[in-house]
Amino acid sequence: MAKKAMVEREKKRQRMVAKYAAKRAELKAIAADENRPMEERFKAHLKLAQLPRNSSRTRLHNRCQVSGRPKAYYRKLKISRIALRDMASYGQVPGMVKSSW
Structure with missing residues (x-):
């Protein structure tokens, strides 16, 4: 279990990220628009830099919804491999059976 x-x-x-998404998108659009004056684009870059770092989407990390584990995360199921194995062992994942050979 994660801390x-x-x-x-x-x-x-x-x-x-959800709170600042619209504002970041607007500033990024201004900064990327080459038809605008260079000064306006530079001001947009400065305003973008003043936003909190944690408002950037790249700072997010996928975590297991069961255990909170950050590694070995299955995006489709939104759980880690360990949680998936435990749930499969208890028969909580439909169609998944324990294999042995």
Whole structure:
């Protein structure tokens, strides 16, 4: 089980990304538009840099919804390999059976 503080930190980042998503998109569009004057584009870059770092989408990390584990994450299922194996052993994942040979 992951530390509770790490899971909460990730949730806080997700909230912050959602909060600033529109503003970041607007500033990025201004900064990337080559038809605008260079000064306006530079100001957009500066405003973008003043936003909180955790409002950037690249700072998010996928975590297992069961255990909070950050590694070995299956995107389709939103859980880690260990949680998947435990759930499969208890028969909680439809269509998945334990293999042996």
